[in-house]
Structure formats: C-alpha cells, structure tokens
Amino acid sequence: MSITRRDSLALGVAAIGGSSAPLFGAHAAVTDVPMADVKPPNLPIEKGASLHVLRPAKFVAADEVVFKANVEKFTAATGVQMKVDWVSWEDLGPQTAVIANTGAGADIVIGFSSSPFIYTSKIVDMTDVATYLGAKYGGWYDLATTYGTKWKTKEWISIPMGGGTGPTVYRTSWVRDAGYDKIPNDHEGFLLLCEKLQKMGHPCGFSLGHAVGDGNGFVSWALWSHNARMIDPDGRVAIESKETIAALKYVARLYKTMIPGTLTWLDVSNNQAYLAGQIGLTFNGISIYYAAKNSSDPAQKAIAADTSHQLAPFGLSKRAPQSATPLNAMVFKHSKYPNAAKEFIRFMMEADQYGPWLSECLGYWCNPLKAYSQMKFWDADPAVKPFAGAMDTPFYDGYAGPVSAASAAVTANYTLVDMFASVATGTVTPEAAVKQAARQIQRYYKGA
Amino acid sequence: MDATVAMATHPASFVRKPDSWLTKLFDYKPFLVFLCMLPTAGLLLVFLTYPLGLGIWLAFTDTTIGQSGSFIGFENFEYLMEDPVFWLSVTNTIFYTAIATAGKFALGLWLALLLNNHIPLKAFLRAIVLLPWIVPTVLSSIAWWWIYSPQFSIVSYVIVDVLHLRDTYINFLGEPWPARWSLIVANIWRGIPFVAITLLAGLQTISPSLYEAALLDGASGWQKFRRITVPLLMPILAVALTLSVLFTFSDFQLVYAITRGGPFNSTHLMATLAFQRAIPGSQLGEGAAIAVSMIPFLIGATILCLYGVGRRKWQQGSDND
Structure with missing residues (x-):
C-alpha cells in the first residue's frame, strides 16, 4: 500500500503542471490510522471566506505536491478560496513579524518552533482544535505539547503539524563489518564504533561548523545525552555544570574519530559526504535517504539500500536525546475568517489528508499525533521506521526552560556549536568555553 | 523659415506680455535649481537617509523581530x-x-x-x-x-x-x-x-x-x-x-x-x-x-x-x- 503511494509521487510531480487534484482526490481513504470517534468542534465557516496561508518552502518535492493537493481538496469541500505562499526558511521569521505588527496579510502562518510564542497576544486560541485532534488521534507527543501550549498551561496557541528531526544515519554494511548489528546506545560503545569505522576508512562526521540545523542538532545531542541542559525550568541559565564539561570532553574525543574538516561543514556538507561514500555515519534528517532512494543513479540507489536510521544514542538520558524542528501553525486574530482558518488546519491534520502527506514525505515531517505512528508505511520500509516516533521527546531548543524566542537567538548565533568546536580543537579549555557561552546565553535570556 | 525662427531673429518686432508670477518663479534660478534637484533629493531621502536613520535609531533600542523595542541608550x-x-x-x-x-x-x-x-x-x-x-x-x-x-x-x-x-x-x-x-x-x-x-x-x-x-x-x-x-x-x-x-x-x-x-x-x-x-x-x-x-x-x-x-x-x- 505504501509502495503504491510512493509510486504515485512521481505521477503527482508529473501532473502538477495540470490539475493534480483528481489524481490525489482518487486516493482511497486512509484506513490504517486508529482513530477515536470524536465530534469535531463546532466551527461554522464564515460566508464567503477566503484564506491566505504562509508556509516554509519545500525541501522534498512531495511536501509541496501533497500539500497543494490537500489545499485544493479543502476548497472543493468547503468553497473557501485559498492562497498559499511558499516562503524561504530565512524569510519566514521577518515576514511573520510584519504580518503580526501590521495586523494585515496572511490569516495563517505555518512558522517554525517558538515563532507563535512571540505573538501570543496576537493569535487565536487553538485549544478546541488541539483537544479534538488529540482525542481523535491518540494524543499529542511531548514535543508537540511543548511547542503548542503556553508554558505550564493547557492553553493551545498553535498546532504543531510535523517536525524535522535528525537521528543517526549509517551505512548498514560498514557498521556490520565493524562488528555491530545496531548502533550502541552508550557513549563509550558509540565512541568505540566510531573509532573502528575510522580505522576502516569510513569515519563518522558531525558538523561543528556554522550549520544551523546539523551543528546545533549534534551539540544538543551531546548535551542532553549527558543530562546537561542549557536552561533550568525557571528560565535561569544552567549551562555551567559538570554535565556540560563531561559532554565537552566527550565530543573532544569523538572529534578525533571524525572525517577531517567538520569544523567547516554547513548543513548540506554531511549529506554530500555521505552520498559520496566518504563517511559511514552521521546525524541527519530523512533528506540523505530520500535523495539517494529517489535518485536515478544506481550507485545512489545502492547507498539507499545500504542505509539505516536509528535514534541518536541515549547515553545517560532515559529518552531519545534528540529534538525536532516543528512546523507550527498559528491563526492571527486579525483574520476575518477565524473559523475557516481553524477548520483548514483541522482538515489538514485529519487522516485523509495528513496520511498521504506524511507517507509521501517519507518521514520528512514527523507526526505530532501518536496514532499516525501506526501507519503501515513505516513498517514497509525499516529504514524510515525510526522517524515514526521522532516527536516523542521531552527535549527542545532551550531545554528545560520555557519556550521562547531567546533559544532561537542562541541557536542562530551558534553559541553552543562554537563552545563545542573550540573545545574539540583544543583551542579553549572546557571551563573557559562554558563561561563564554553562559555569558552569551545570559544576554538573550535577559529579557525572556 | 517658419514663424518661430522669424520671431526669434527679430526680437524687436515681438512685444512681450508682462510675465505671469509662474513664469517669474520658473525664471528664478535658485527655485529652478531646487526643483531640478527635488527628484534626486527625494530618492536619497526615501531610500538612503530614511533607512540609515532608522538603522541608527534601531541601534539605540532593544528591538527584536516581532517586538518593537524601546530606547535603551x-x-x-x-x-x-x-x-x-x-x-x-x-x-x-x-x-x-x-x-x-x-x-x-x-x-x-x-x-x-x-x-x-x-x-x-x-x-x-x-x-x-x-x-x-x-x-x-x-x-x-x-x-x-x-x-x-x-x-x-x-x-x-x-x-x-x-x-x-x-x-x-x-x-x-x-x-x-x-x-x-x-x-x-x-x-x-x-x-x-x-x-x-x-x-x-x-x-x-x-x-x-x-x-x-x-x-x-x-x-x-x-x-x-x-x-x-x-x-x-x-x-x-x-x-x-x-x-x-x-x-x-x-x-x-x-x-x-x-x-x-x-x-x-x-x-x-x-x-x-x-x-x-x-x-x-x-x-x-x-x-x-x-x-x-x-x-x-x-x-x-x-x-x-x-x-x-x-x-x-x-x-x-x-x-x-
């Protein structure tokens, strides 16, 4: 079943120039999502409603194809005229700010992570929709609750629609040659594996450069897997701890097993190195596997067949020490059609629309609602299975403090990445690096 | 030779009407200079002075994306x-x-x-x-x-x-x-x-x-x-x-x-x-x-x-x- 869906992706791409709606409209209802019988909130759509939606540009083709098809389905079902703008990731934040401050423009912004928390006073309460979706689809994963609700309340301000995450990606045969059938879950075992891979000429590689996603993802894993945290639950900077020092010392050892040059790596670098067969193991989203699997080059297809994913090693943590970057949908109060906007988001999260989107993006946006982890396509391809529960994590940027824009500033300034990079290369002592980082973090959390 | 040229070559034969205030204004050189520079000055003001001024003002505020800040010296x-x-x-x-x-x-x-x-x-x-x-x-x-x-x-x-x-x-x-x-x-x-x-x-x-x-x-x-x-x-x-x-x-x-x-x-x-x-x-x-x-x-x-x-x-x- 999942295979036919994925095959239809190619058709969908081909048909997008014309009318792709009939093709996707022909999708059978998604039957493999367990759902409870819950009545949707009563949100009568306003007469003559039209909606303007802003969302991030696609990285995998299916994201746009299926999303557009779903939007057309919504128009067909309700008569609401839709306009969707696809915005480059870096422009999304500033554009959202303009919309919020002028009170004009898009009704719905599908932003990232903490974005709704900047505009809490300007967006519509989403508790009814979130409660309904949670009840119908087996509840929300922790990460979705973290990014959907106001800190320590049950008030939903936004609907997390999916999250991009970065588990371990590795070459199955090389790891097997090193004597493992899966990635060790403890720090020392993982380090030993990386040493062996290096000796075999298939080293690991993790970005310690200014790569927003990969660099921050890797160092967050190092912190969380050592039970270190940047902020405490009261919002105070908590990076100066013996756990952080331990994480820094560990990464310094791990760095010695990596392919040279990871200090210069940007977000695409590990994808390139992996697909060129230069590294055997890294942390990344589905994009490496997706590109290899959908390539027409037999060599790339062979790499896809030899690729596995596994959650990042737990180390000392009890739960997967990795986070995801959630798509976070908010409805602005200035919208003339708030009911239509809420209905649109609900519609997109329902199985008939969400199922194809999730499965054809192949885990690119992992599901925030638990029931979707039971879709059969996850089992059809063992390589994508680890993405099924990727939002089942207590960790997030700025863990364990309140979600705020401050953590985004720390991420954008590579404060943690630079802390690890300077220790890994022996430029600075761990103690000095932590002090310097704490000072910078303090700066952004001052007003939070 | 058409009439215009003929007139120009015999200025004495042309009796000027007294200049209107508009003509006088446009004959006034400083005004003309000001007028001709206005488009450029406008462009500079809108596209250079304003952004530069705004940039300098922002430097003295704690503005973030999404929140207008206040003056912080x-x-x-x-x-x-x-x-x-x-x-x-x-x-x-x-x-x-x-x-x-x-x-x-x-x-x-x-x-x-x-x-x-x-x-x-x-x-x-x-x-x-x-x-x-x-x-x-x-x-x-x-x-x-x-x-x-x-x-x-x-x-x-x-x-x-x-x-x-x-x-x-x-x-x-x-x-x-x-x-x-x-x-x-x-x-x-x-x-x-x-x-x-x-x-x-x-x-x-x-x-x-x-x-x-x-x-x-x-x-x-x-x-x-x-x-x-x-x-x-x-x-x-x-x-x-x-x-x-x-x-x-x-x-x-x-x-x-x-x-x-x-x-x-x-x-x-x-x-x-x-x-x-x-x-x-x-x-x-x-x-x-x-x-x-x-x-x-x-x-x-x-x-x-x-x-x-x-x-x-x-x-x-x-x-x-």
Missing part, C-alpha cells in the same frame, strides 16, 4: 564593547580589508599594465578579465566553497590524487588562519577586475608623448613607471582605492556563503555578524548597533584614501612638483 554598544566575538569581527574586518585591498591593487595594477600593451585579441582578453566581477558573487562564492571543501576540493584532488604531493586533503577552512587567508584569496580574485579595468582606463588617458619624451631622455622602464605612470594614475587610483576599500569592508556574500563566520567565529566580518545577530538571531537592535559601528571605520577609510593618496597639488590647479 548605549546599552547595545556597551554590551558589544565587552563582547569578544564583536572585537574579533572588527579585527577580522580590518585585516581582511587591508590585505585584500593590497592584493587587489598589486595584482590589478600589474594586470592593467599588461593589458595596456599591444597584445593580440586585446578586446577579447579585456572582456575575459571582467568575468569574476560580472558573475554574481553568490555564484562565485559557491564555486569557491567547493574549491575549499574539505572533501571535494579540486585543489586538494589535484595535489593529493593526481600529483601525490600530499597524503591528506587540505583543510582550507577548518582552522582560523587558513580560513581567513582562503577568504582573502577569494576576495582578491573577485576584486582584481574592478581595479584592473579602472586603472586600465586611467592608463589610456596618459599621453604617449610623455613616454616618448622620457625615452629620448634615456629613462629606464622603472623610471617611466615611477615618474610618469604612477603620478598620472594617482587621481583614478584614489577613487578606485576608496571604492575598493568600501566594497571589501562591507563584504558579506563571500563569507556568508563559504563559512557563515565559522570556525568558531574566526572569519566573521562586521557585516556578517550584524546580519547573524539581527535576522536569524532576531536581535535587530544589536545587529543595527554592529552595522552602525561600521560607519566610523568607513568614513575614516574614505578620508584616508581620498586625502592620503589623492591629494596632489595639481588637482587643485598648481604644478605637481
């Missing part, structure tokens, strides 16, 4: 004074500008002198030389990013896999100093055409008779260069130098595309740091403060270039003795 600057990353970006920028400009001028002048000779395919060669300048910087930056890649560098490939001179690929960008030099090389490559073509234009304005006279006096090649070419090139050199320093000082694209300021901020320039703090980091006020901090340096550099290099007595009308 010099707090942003006080923080920057104590911020080692900011100071690193300042010294990087000065170093980057100084070395890259020197390189561009040395090589650019050399290239201009070569192109000024009579060589076959002259026009074609001159067009080719402009290429690095014509290609959008983002594209050439990506090309350089590949050249410096720790895994896929063509330079490393030739040295390691073809010539077998080294065992490992060169880590161009992985350490602070190599990374800085790598960026400077890329910047010089990009800047040479501008300098070369500008100086070439200057060289072509120098009268050949001067060289002929020098030849008759038995001057050597170096003497001709030192005593004729250099002094006569000075005015255009000053302008080219000023522009080149300004471009290099405010460079953004190369660094942003190749290193994003890494490894650990060692290649951040003031422009890239300002962007990083302001847009991805959302701290508009702090980013603006960094950008505003560039202004004194830019003014200083401009004054130095224009007055230090460009001041020659003959430019003010006297002899150049």
Whole structure:
C-alpha cells in the first residue's frame, strides 16, 4: 500500500503542471490510522471566506505536491478560496513579524518552533482544535505539547503539524563489518564504533561548523545525552555544570574519530559526504535517504539500500536525546475568517489528508499525533521506521526552560556549536568555553 | 523659415506680455535649481537617509523581530564593547580589508599594465578579465566553497590524487588562519577586475608623448613607471582605492556563503555578524548597533584614501612638483 503511494509521487510531480487534484482526490481513504470517534468542534465557516496561508518552502518535492493537493481538496469541500505562499526558511521569521505588527496579510502562518510564542497576544486560541485532534488521534507527543501550549498551561496557541528531526544515519554494511548489528546506545560503545569505522576508512562526521540545523542538532545531542541542559525550568541559565564539561570532553574525543574538516561543514556538507561514500555515519534528517532512494543513479540507489536510521544514542538520558524542528501553525486574530482558518488546519491534520502527506514525505515531517505512528508505511520500509516516533521527546531548543524566542537567538548565533568546536580543537579549555557561552546565553535570556 | 525662427531673429518686432508670477518663479534660478534637484533629493531621502536613520535609531533600542523595542541608550554598544566575538569581527574586518585591498591593487595594477600593451585579441582578453566581477558573487562564492571543501576540493584532488604531493586533503577552512587567508584569496580574485579595468582606463588617458619624451631622455622602464605612470594614475587610483576599500569592508556574500563566520567565529566580518545577530538571531537592535559601528571605520577609510593618496597639488590647479 505504501509502495503504491510512493509510486504515485512521481505521477503527482508529473501532473502538477495540470490539475493534480483528481489524481490525489482518487486516493482511497486512509484506513490504517486508529482513530477515536470524536465530534469535531463546532466551527461554522464564515460566508464567503477566503484564506491566505504562509508556509516554509519545500525541501522534498512531495511536501509541496501533497500539500497543494490537500489545499485544493479543502476548497472543493468547503468553497473557501485559498492562497498559499511558499516562503524561504530565512524569510519566514521577518515576514511573520510584519504580518503580526501590521495586523494585515496572511490569516495563517505555518512558522517554525517558538515563532507563535512571540505573538501570543496576537493569535487565536487553538485549544478546541488541539483537544479534538488529540482525542481523535491518540494524543499529542511531548514535543508537540511543548511547542503548542503556553508554558505550564493547557492553553493551545498553535498546532504543531510535523517536525524535522535528525537521528543517526549509517551505512548498514560498514557498521556490520565493524562488528555491530545496531548502533550502541552508550557513549563509550558509540565512541568505540566510531573509532573502528575510522580505522576502516569510513569515519563518522558531525558538523561543528556554522550549520544551523546539523551543528546545533549534534551539540544538543551531546548535551542532553549527558543530562546537561542549557536552561533550568525557571528560565535561569544552567549551562555551567559538570554535565556540560563531561559532554565537552566527550565530543573532544569523538572529534578525533571524525572525517577531517567538520569544523567547516554547513548543513548540506554531511549529506554530500555521505552520498559520496566518504563517511559511514552521521546525524541527519530523512533528506540523505530520500535523495539517494529517489535518485536515478544506481550507485545512489545502492547507498539507499545500504542505509539505516536509528535514534541518536541515549547515553545517560532515559529518552531519545534528540529534538525536532516543528512546523507550527498559528491563526492571527486579525483574520476575518477565524473559523475557516481553524477548520483548514483541522482538515489538514485529519487522516485523509495528513496520511498521504506524511507517507509521501517519507518521514520528512514527523507526526505530532501518536496514532499516525501506526501507519503501515513505516513498517514497509525499516529504514524510515525510526522517524515514526521522532516527536516523542521531552527535549527542545532551550531545554528545560520555557519556550521562547531567546533559544532561537542562541541557536542562530551558534553559541553552543562554537563552545563545542573550540573545545574539540583544543583551542579553549572546557571551563573557559562554558563561561563564554553562559555569558552569551545570559544576554538573550535577559529579557525572556 | 517658419514663424518661430522669424520671431526669434527679430526680437524687436515681438512685444512681450508682462510675465505671469509662474513664469517669474520658473525664471528664478535658485527655485529652478531646487526643483531640478527635488527628484534626486527625494530618492536619497526615501531610500538612503530614511533607512540609515532608522538603522541608527534601531541601534539605540532593544528591538527584536516581532517586538518593537524601546530606547535603551548605549546599552547595545556597551554590551558589544565587552563582547569578544564583536572585537574579533572588527579585527577580522580590518585585516581582511587591508590585505585584500593590497592584493587587489598589486595584482590589478600589474594586470592593467599588461593589458595596456599591444597584445593580440586585446578586446577579447579585456572582456575575459571582467568575468569574476560580472558573475554574481553568490555564484562565485559557491564555486569557491567547493574549491575549499574539505572533501571535494579540486585543489586538494589535484595535489593529493593526481600529483601525490600530499597524503591528506587540505583543510582550507577548518582552522582560523587558513580560513581567513582562503577568504582573502577569494576576495582578491573577485576584486582584481574592478581595479584592473579602472586603472586600465586611467592608463589610456596618459599621453604617449610623455613616454616618448622620457625615452629620448634615456629613462629606464622603472623610471617611466615611477615618474610618469604612477603620478598620472594617482587621481583614478584614489577613487578606485576608496571604492575598493568600501566594497571589501562591507563584504558579506563571500563569507556568508563559504563559512557563515565559522570556525568558531574566526572569519566573521562586521557585516556578517550584524546580519547573524539581527535576522536569524532576531536581535535587530544589536545587529543595527554592529552595522552602525561600521560607519566610523568607513568614513575614516574614505578620508584616508581620498586625502592620503589623492591629494596632489595639481588637482587643485598648481604644478605637481
């Protein structure tokens, strides 16, 4: 079943120039999502409603194809005229700010992570929709609750629609040659594996450069897997701890097993190195596997067949020490059609629309609602299975403090990445690096 | 001959009506000057003065993306004074500008002198030389990013896999100093055409008779260069130098595309740091403060270039003795 869906992706791409709606409209209802019988909130759509939606540009083709098809389905079902703008990731934040401050423009912004928390006073309460979706689809994963609700309340301000995450990606045969059938879950075992891979000429590689996603993802894993945290639950900077020092010392050892040059790596670098067969193991989203699997080059297809994913090693943590970057949908109060906007988001999260989107993006946006982890396509391809529960994590940027824009500033300034990079290369002592980082973090959390 | 011309040739036969106030107004020279300058002044006000003023205002506020801030005086600057990353970006920028400009001028002048000779395919060669300048910087930056890649560098490939001179690929960008030099090389490559073509234009304005006279006096090649070419090139050199320093000082694209300021901020320039703090980091006020901090340096550099290099007595009308 999942295979036919994925095959239809190619058709969908081909048909997008014309009318792709009939093709996707022909999708059978998604039957493999367990759902409870819950009545949707009563949100009568306003007469003559039209909606303007802003969302991030696609990285995998299916994201746009299926999303557009779903939007057309919504128009067909309700008569609401839709306009969707696809915005480059870096422009999304500033554009959202303009919309919020002028009170004009898009009704719905599908932003990232903490974005709704900047505009809490300007967006519509989403508790009814979130409660309904949670009840119908087996509840929300922790990460979705973290990014959907106001800190320590049950008030939903936004609907997390999916999250991009970065588990371990590795070459199955090389790891097997090193004597493992899966990635060790403890720090020392993982380090030993990386040493062996290096000796075999298939080293690991993790970005310690200014790569927003990969660099921050890797160092967050190092912190969380050592039970270190940047902020405490009261919002105070908590990076100066013996756990952080331990994480820094560990990464310094791990760095010695990596392919040279990871200090210069940007977000695409590990994808390139992996697909060129230069590294055997890294942390990344589905994009490496997706590109290899959908390539027409037999060599790339062979790499896809030899690729596995596994959650990042737990180390000392009890739960997967990795986070995801959630798509976070908010409805602005200035919208003339708030009911239509809420209905649109609900519609997109329902199985008939969400199922194809999730499965054809192949885990690119992992599901925030638990029931979707039971879709059969996850089992059809063992390589994508680890993405099924990727939002089942207590960790997030700025863990364990309140979600705020401050953590985004720390991420954008590579404060943690630079802390690890300077220790890994022996430029600075761990103690000095932590002090310097704490000072910078303090700066952004001052007003939070 | 039509009527108009006839009238103009016999002004006496034309009795003028008394001028209306509108005609008088338009005949009033200061008003006309003001009117003609208005469109330009308007453009400058809207597109230069306003953004610059706004930038300076933002530097004194704690504005973030999404929240309009309030006036906080010099707090942003006080923080920057104590911020080692900011100071690193300042010294990087000065170093980057100084070395890259020197390189561009040395090589650019050399290239201009070569192109000024009579060589076959002259026009074609001159067009080719402009290429690095014509290609959008983002594209050439990506090309350089590949050249410096720790895994896929063509330079490393030739040295390691073809010539077998080294065992490992060169880590161009992985350490602070190599990374800085790598960026400077890329910047010089990009800047040479501008300098070369500008100086070439200057060289072509120098009268050949001067060289002929020098030849008759038995001057050597170096003497001709030192005593004729250099002094006569000075005015255009000053302008080219000023522009080149300004471009290099405010460079953004190369660094942003190749290193994003890494490894650990060692290649951040003031422009890239300002962007990083302001847009991805959302701290508009702090980013603006960094950008505003560039202004004194830019003014200083401009004054130095224009007055230090460009001041020659003959430019003010006297002899150049």
